[in-house]
Amino acid sequence: MDTEEAVRKVAQLKEKIRQLKEDLTNAETELETILEDRAFKSRPTDGASVRDDTIRRDVSNERDTNGAGQRGAHSTDSQVGDPASPEEIHREPNNVNQTTESDNPNGPVKVEDDCVWYGEVYSKFSKDITERYSRQILLDQVGVMGQEKLLNASVLIVGCGGTGSPCIQYLAASGVGTLGLADYDRVELSNLHRQVIHTTHTIGQPKVTSAKRFISAINRNTIVHAYQTLLDTSNACDIIRRYDVVVDACDNAPTRYLLNDACLREGRPLVSASALGLEGQLCVYNYKGGPCYRCIYPVPPPAETVGTCGDNGVLGPVPGVMGTLQAVETIKLLIGLPVMDKLLVYDAELSKFLSVKLRKKKEDCVCAHPADTQLVDYEVFCSSRANDKTPDISILDPTEHLTALDYRDEFLARRVAHTLLDVRSVDEFAMMSLNIASHATMADVQLMFAEAGECPAFLESLREDILAHRHVFVICRRGNDSQKVVQLLKRYVERHRPGVVYDIRNIKEGYKGWQKYVDNRIPTY
Amino acid sequence: MPEKEVVLTVLFFAKAKDLSGTVQSTITLKSPIDYSSLLNTVVNQFNLNPLRHSLILALNEEYLEDSQQVLDLNNNDCLAIIPPISGGTYLINTIKVPY
Numbered sequence: 001m002d003t004e005e006a007v008r009k010v011a012q013l014k015e016k017i018r019q020l021k022e023d024l025t026n027a028e029t030e031l032e033t034i035l036e037d038r039a040f041k042s043r044p045t046d047g048a049s050v051r052d053d054t055i056r057r058d059v060s061n062e063r064d065t066n067g068a069g070q071r072g073a074h075s076t077d078s079q080v081g082d083p084a085s086p087e088e089i090h091r092e093p094n095n096v097n098q099t100t101e102s103d104n105p106n107g108p109v110k111v112e113d114d115c116v117w118y119g120e121v122y123s124k125f126s127k128d129i130t131e132r133y134s135r136q137i138l139l140d141q142v143g144v145m146g147q148e149k150l151l152n153a154s155v156l157i158v159g160c161g162g163t164g165s166p167c168i169q170y171l172a173a174s175g176v177g178t179l180g181l182a183d184y185d186r187v188e189l190s191n192l193h194r195q196v197i198h199t200t201h202t203i204g205q206p207k208v209t210s211a212k213r214f215i216s217a218i219n220r221n222t223i224v225h226a227y228q229t230l231l232d233t234s235n236a237c238d239i240i241r242r243y244d245v246v247v248d249a250c251d252n253a254p255t256r257y258l259l260n261d262a263c264l265r266e267g268r269p270l271v272s273a274s275a276l277g278l279e280g281q282l283c284v285y286n287y288k289g290g291p292c293y294r295c296i297y298p299v300p301p302p303a304e305t306v307g308t309c310g311d312n313g314v315l316g317p318v319p320g321v322m323g324t325l326q327a328v329e330t331i332k333l334l335i336g337l338p339v340m341d342k343l344l345v346y347d348a349e350l351s352k353f354l355s356v357k358l359r360k361k362k363e364d365c366v367c368a369h370p371a372d373t374q375l376v377d378y379e380v381f382c383s384s385r386a387n388d389k390t391p392d393i394s395i396l397d398p399t400e401h402l403t404a405l406d407y408r409d410e411f412l413a414r415r416v417a418h419t420l421l422d423v424r425s426v427d428e429f430a431m432m433s434l435n436i437a438s439h440a441t442m443a444d445v446q447l448m449f450a451e452a453g454e455c456p457a458f459l460e461s462l463r464e465d466i467l468a469h470r471h472v473f474v475i476c477r478r479g480n481d482s483q484k485v486v487q488l489l490k491r492y493v494e495r496h497r498p499g500v501v502y503d504i505r506n507i508k509e510g511y512k513g514w515q516k517y518v519d520n521r522i523p524t525y
Numbered sequence: 526m527p528e529k530e531v532v533l534t535v536l537f538f539a540k541a542k543d544l545s546g547t548v549q550s551t552i553t554l555k556s557p558i559d560y561s562s563l564l565n566t567v568v569n570q571f572n573l574n575p576l577r578h579s580l581i582l583a584l585n586e587e588y589l590e591d592s593q594q595v596l597d598l599n600n601n602d603c604l605a606i607i608p609p610i611s612g613g614t615y616l617i618n619t620i621k622v623p624y
Contacts, residue, residue, distance in 0.1 A: 250611075251611070252611055253609070253611040255610055256609075272554045274609070274610040274611050275610065276539070276610045277539075278613075279538060279539050279610060280610065281607075281610050283608070296588075297579060297581075298570035298578075299579050300579060300609075301540070301575075301576060301579040301608055301609055301611075302575050302576075302579070315543075343581070343588075343607070345538055345605075345607055347538065349549065350549070354536070354583075354586060354607075355586060356581065356583040356586050356588055356606060356607065357586060357587040357588060358586065358588050358607065359588045359590050467554065
């Protein structure tokens with residue numbers, strides 16, 4: 001499609017929208033007139049007061065329209081509607097307050113709109129909406145106005161994982177009208193201990209689909225837009241623009257910087273939370289003249305100092321706490337309460353919250369001129385990937401790899417004497433390992449095969465055991481760390497065992513490979 | 526401000542815990558001190574060099590700005606060292622074999 005055609009199409013669609021809007025306004029006016037007219041006609045002539053034992057269903061498509069004007073028209077009349085109207089349902093007077101929609105099929109008609117008359121009673125919201133949110137409408141800080149703001153609000157949640165789960169849950173439950181969900185990933189069994197909106201039934205599904213299903217189960221009024229994509233410079237601004245607030249519940253530095261910059265450009269506040277291990281952080285950026293993420297963390301941390309949940313682990317409720325706090329701040333922001341202007345740090349190990357009073361905007365930061373913010377390649381900027389997956393690397397010669405299948409067939413099946421050295425952590429080894437494997441952590445290995453320095457006696461004997469066989473194979477979780485050990489071992493035997501020929505190789509793809517090609521009954525993690 | 530020697534409590538968070546090998550420690554400093562000398566001393570004493578450019582120093586729960594202004598420290602002041610938390614994995618070309 002060439003530019004001209006595209007421009008023409010946009011113009012045509014805009015015109016269509018304009019016309020539809022006009023039609024809508026006309027229809028609304030017409031409806032208003034009819035309703036007013038009917039209210040007037042149904043005024044009782046004898047002036048006797050009438051019980052509100054009739055429910056009238058009003059038809060109204062727009063949440064916001066009709067409010068004050070109709071209220072005025074109806075609240076001044078204290079009478080029932082036209083009994084002949086098919087939209088009215090008569091009930092026993094005493095049942096008015098006991099009957100619910102679900103247990104009486106002839107009960108009040110289910111209403112989708114928020115302006116409904118129960119006889120002469122005016123109700124801001126429908127019965128369903130009033131009842132559902134009553135406990136929060138009762139709060140002075142929320143009230144009917146606050147609830148209305150929530151119902152009309154839209155929030156984009158980036159990341160449907162550990163922090164995203166409770167945040168999505170509470171935002172949907174408290175009535176935020178529209179939720180956008182962005183996540184490229186699919187649900188895995190190893191997600192479920194912390195990503196509590198996903199279930200065993202949704203394993204393998206896109207997280208956004210699973211999240212959408214969850215939302216519809218707790219609040220079918222919520223409009224959900226699902227984006228099963230990795231946000232990047234090409235799509236972030238277009239998506240962010242459609243929402244009032246952005247919730248950053250992602251798991252990586254590149255996406256965090258991307259969201260910051262895109263929110264600056266589009267003028268959207270960013271409620272950001274992160275969690276790893278037993279710690280979490282929460283902060284609201286780019287709101288009411290406050291700092292942006294770059295003001296606080298101008299330089300991304302070096303990639304080798306950054307951990308992932310996949311590699312370092314995370315205690316389930318810790319992202320849960322952060323995501324819940326994130327929902328609290330988002331709701332406060334949407335209804336216009338003052339939000340947290342500090343960086344909240346949660347340390348679950350010490351059971352401690354620390355709130356750091358933040359700086360003002362940094363003068364030389366990009367946020368000084370938000371409209372000029374240019375999006376960059378964030379993976380390069382952070383020297384890390386915008387996902388939680390560890391890539392497979394190879395630093396060895398192809399001949400230095402041994403596939404899991406070949407290892408089984410050539411060495412295990414033929415009972416060839418060899419050493420299998422497992423270099424994962426103590427807990428990973430305890431969780432699952434091949435029976436034949438010897439174990440040494442990466443730290444042990446570095447001591448054992450170091451160029452110089454002291455080596456404890458127990459490691460020396462382990463080193464002799466390892467080198468007792470000519471065939472030494474190194475295995476780890478994914479086959480990355482083990483490659484470094486192969487290099488280290490080779491260097492060591494060259495120096496310390498001259499003239500002895502060793503066959504030192506890496507088990508390709510580690511236990512992941514074993515699971516994939518040899519035995520899929522072993523757990524993956 | 527009179528020059529004096531003060532002992533501060535230092536709290537470590539996230540990756541700073543791993544690098545320093547502890548959650549809490551103390552440091553003896555000369556007061557007054559400027560931001561960069563404070564950062565240098567802390568980074569060197571606690572082995573935090575990889576995070577030097579990506580951490581927040583918070584003195585008594587208040588963000589310290591990187592400015593020329595000198596800081597007046599007191600005994601028992603609390604200095605928190607807070608690097609960002611975020612997952613994400615290495616790009617292939619950044620992987621270095623450290624040994």
